[in-house]
Amino acid sequence: MTHRFTDLELLWTVPYGRAAGVGDLTARPPGTLRSAVEDAVLPALHRPPCVVSFSGGRDSSTVLAVATALARREGLALPVPVTNTFPAVPASHEGRWQELVVRHLDLPEWTRLEFTDELDVAGPVARDTLRRLGVRAPFNLHFHAPIAALAAGGSLLTGVGGDELFSPVARLTPYRLLSRRWDVNRRTVRDAALDLAPRPLRVRRSSRRIDLPYGWVRPAALRRLRTDLARLDATEPLSWERAVRRRVWPGRRLQMHREGLDRLGALHGVAVENPFCAPGVLATTATAWGRPGPRGRTRELRAQFGDLLPADLLERSTKSSFNAAFWAGPAREWARGWSGDGLGGDLADLVDVEGLHQEWSGAEPDPHSFSLLHTALLASLTRSAPQR
Template sequence: MRPSAAPVDRLTPLETAWGMPYGRQLGVAPLPRTPPPAGDGTRSPLRAAFEAAVLPALRRPPCLVSFSGGRDSSVVLAVATSLARRAGLADPVPFTHRFPAVPDADETSWQELVVGALGLREWQRPQWSDEMDVLGPVARAVLLRDGVLPPFNGHLHEPVLAAARGGSVLTGIGGDELFAPVRRYPVVRVAARRAPLRARRVPSLLFTAAAPGRVRALRTRRHLPVAFGWLRPDAERRLRAELARDRASEPLRWDASARTWVWPGRILQVAARAKERMATAHDVRVVSPFSAAPVLTAAAATWGWAGPRGRGPELARHFGDLLPAQLFARETKAGFDGAFWAGPGARFARRWRGGGVDTGLVDPDALRAEWLSPLPDLHSLTLLQQAWLAEEGAPTR
């Protein structure tokens, strides 16, 4: 798929209608195939690259860590704490959002386990009611200052950035991309002897491994979950076709995918640039080590063509000395949907006058019906922010 010439911190009209970026970003070159940095006998090359990505943030205090208690943010906090103490720098400060009215978002026990194990004394834990709603006061402030930035819940980092003014913020962004298998992973699992070869699956495996990209795109197109009611039929067909071409262009090898498909991907690049745009207002340096180029390069060299053997096992392998073992084995994950749909967004949806959306791509009546449902599809909420900005805010800069 040809790289997109769209601005690197903005969504295209069709991406806005779908709520996510896709494809590859023009001007972002694939990462070179280079040997990973050498470890020192106690740290793996991947761990060494991760620490090198974290160190500049520690050298620009105050250094806050956006910490949810999940595995990715826990690893970032643990690495930053260990590295700071070895280098004689100030401890990083975890910053955790608390949503007492959203039970699914409660990660208190995991958070306390990690902070206790690390022996950190300072921990910022603001509590919110509806302030983090998709159109709550924090989101509206970001919309008025920066315009519509992906993802729709990116304003969650605004209080962290404000608290770190003049310093730095570490995030766990990029973990999902780093640990994602290639979409043809069943072929890789069989080839790497991570799964048995069953005779009935041979034709399917051969097709996914060897079929030309155009043929795979046609097959993929039929099964993509993009049947959103607010998209007009022509827009849905175009989106389905573009997504299928993009997914069919992903290399079969995991290491090649990480360097040439994940790194230049708009889903990674757009979110990173959007965070940097937000951080500029607070004179903050944002560092997301999981999506840092040297870390992806080291991961490609470490995990090779077959890729990682799962998030938990790989995190335990490279960072297991820093955190309690049960953290890496956990299978639960917090849910924050209730925090993002807590009142203000729904109230605007009820009074929405139909403006601010591209009616060539979007059916306003169907979109309104989606927003008035008990919990709208999250893919539609970028359009909600765009509509609010057009009707009640200020023009996007």
């Protein structure tokens, strides 16, 4: 089934709510996060070349480490890490971490691709992806296109899904108190009481907390979006396990991200696997971690994969940023000449074009506006395409 953005989602680039036609995760497989990730990785190793989208962050490093250990154990070809590099974007530089991981895993092959503005959100790779797949989630789907091309006919592993796996629910203070994960004090008791408050009170509380600083969205549309998100927030399950089964897996965000990567891979005959958001991994951890959920990302990664990766890597708290690489020139030039058309009638009524121009005139615009840019850009590409 194809999942498309709603107009309200396009306003801030993030899908939300439940995906149509996707059921809850009901399986209760035994095992651990480690064994479930291995099960998700193994089919990719059986379809060489197996390429890993490797940034040097904890999630992609873990996937690479599992794939490497599994390949050696099973006598299969080693996976090849592929890294997109941007010398002109200091915030993206992860060379120290990347080299630490590749050296630790003793991998003989590592491909580094160097880019200037090619992966800009209006650059040549993004334009080609838009023409072939339309406006998709995530907005930076095209980031994986050069990597998928290197895996043609084989498989691609990514670290996508770590955030969904380790933090799918915030409303679980009561269970963490009951399981003695957290100390009982004034703050945790207050948080537990708020988590257990009647739904109308939680909706009002969420509505006050939700910050949507999007000057390109008209006030009425912003109110609709805030109301939607507050209601969604207020219906969040108390249990981490239930949240994974009934909210994360069937969620539009996860399903649209998986679908986008699958379709990108299909352009190159590549099977894409995202182990951290694979149904088997989510179901296994839902069973293993239960209502209180994981004991923290660092602790779980160290417990499950500590023998595969350097301790410094597993305990790092920093992350790279590629935002400047997505606004590296082509998008700025295109936005400067944009007349405000290409959004379509209903969507155009929700957008403040002047506010969008103002956002895009900045040095590093908010990426939450980029699906609108892709919508308008695709319309202009369609109009300029030669007629057959």
